[in-house]
Amino acid sequence: MSVSLVILAAGQGSRMLSDMPKVLHLLAGVPLVLHAMRAARTLEPARVAVVTGHGGAQVAQVVQAEDDTAIIVTQSEQLGTAHAVAQARAALEGQAGDVVVLYGDTPFIRPETLQAMLAARASHDLVVLGFDAADPGRYGRLVTDGDRLERIVEFKDATGAERAITLCNSGVLCADRALLFDLISEVGNDNAAGEYYLTDIVALARARGLSAGVVRCAEAETLGINTRAELASAEAAFQARARAEALENGVTLSAPETVIFAQDTVIGRDALVEPYVVFGPGVTVESGATIRAFSHLEGAHVSRGAIVGPYARLRPGAELAEDVRIGNFVEVKAAQIDEGAKVNHLSYVGDAHVGAGANLGAGTVTCNYDGVFKHRTEIGAGAFIGSSTMLVAPVRVGAGAVTGSGSVITQDVADGALALGRARQETRPGLGRRLMDRLRATKAARGKG
């Protein structure tokens, strides 16, 4: 059955005290709103509508970079969660199947939980995700009769007896699209907050003799982010889970509590990650690779047997083949490094292709930027680049070619050639000592004066 998503992300998030929309704050290196979208990806949604308000254009950019088919709808006034979902009506018009409503500020809902909700739709017209709250606080309360959900009452409108209920509303729900929008059109705002509550659709459905059910999840899944402190503790919770998962998957972490993962980090079995490694978004490390201490990786792929660091930086588009060595204080960006090639010390390799088994000496720099354009460097298989070679791109060094240390290479080097691009050395016998003697004498004369 086909599924569509409505992700609510119009709230200002005023408690973040931020100029940036709340849902764009990063958790595990990824904007909050994308966590909800990615959790729902396993449902293979036919359409995704994201309801934006504050900072809508910025949110749209991030959402559409993730999924260019996502539809951005605008809620210019935040009149409540039912009003927010109603804004997506036109975007989902004619769509067959269910709609799942998610919040853009609630990043930990698991794909399995969403699957369970869809499965529960087999027995109910409307399914709400609930949880048993340790401290129910201001959450909406789920009023049940056995395993049937009768209605949801918001905290502000609840009686003392209803406030004693600990089964709470996560905000996630699902129903057939046509039914959902039909019910929403009946929702009013005659309540303590003067808002259009999405939660009212449960009682409206029951009044029509339809059935509503609850799927329960752990409270941790429904954690919403409202403040910087909540964002920080969500980050800590994410990292703790990611470290535990890596260990369970057979990754060696010599100091797990010092390693930072991103939402989408993939690390193969028997990989070794040393202390204080940071994974930004989009990193895959294959089995048996080693990431040594204090390295920073982002948008990079590290193949089997490769060794990276210590103190290495892999930036987006760094593609390391098997058994590559990237050593200390080396930065790699948008570069394919073929099997067994070595860049071991103090180098910058950007917009480049390094052939198999090539060796780049200490201090090699691909001078890729002329101030306006970026240019490519090609280094052939088995080439030997002497220490402190400046490769002024666009330039190509052929297979098996050699460059002399300290060369500035501005012209292509043919396969197997030796290129020297540096001033010839001149040596004057005895001049060094004479020069120093003269300088010392000058200093001594000044001291007396």
Ligand code: UD1
């Ligand atoms: C809502 C639920 C409550 C539930 C709680 C869980 C309603 C009426 N109440 O309450 O039962 O326990 O979430 O966290 O649904 N939003 C919009 N436009 C609006 C209003 C809200 O996009 O006009 C978005 C917000 O940005 C947020 C989400 O919807 O992501 C929930 O809104 P919020 O104001 O936090 O609802 P709560 O009062 O917490």
Ligand code: MG
């Ligand atoms: Mg809330």
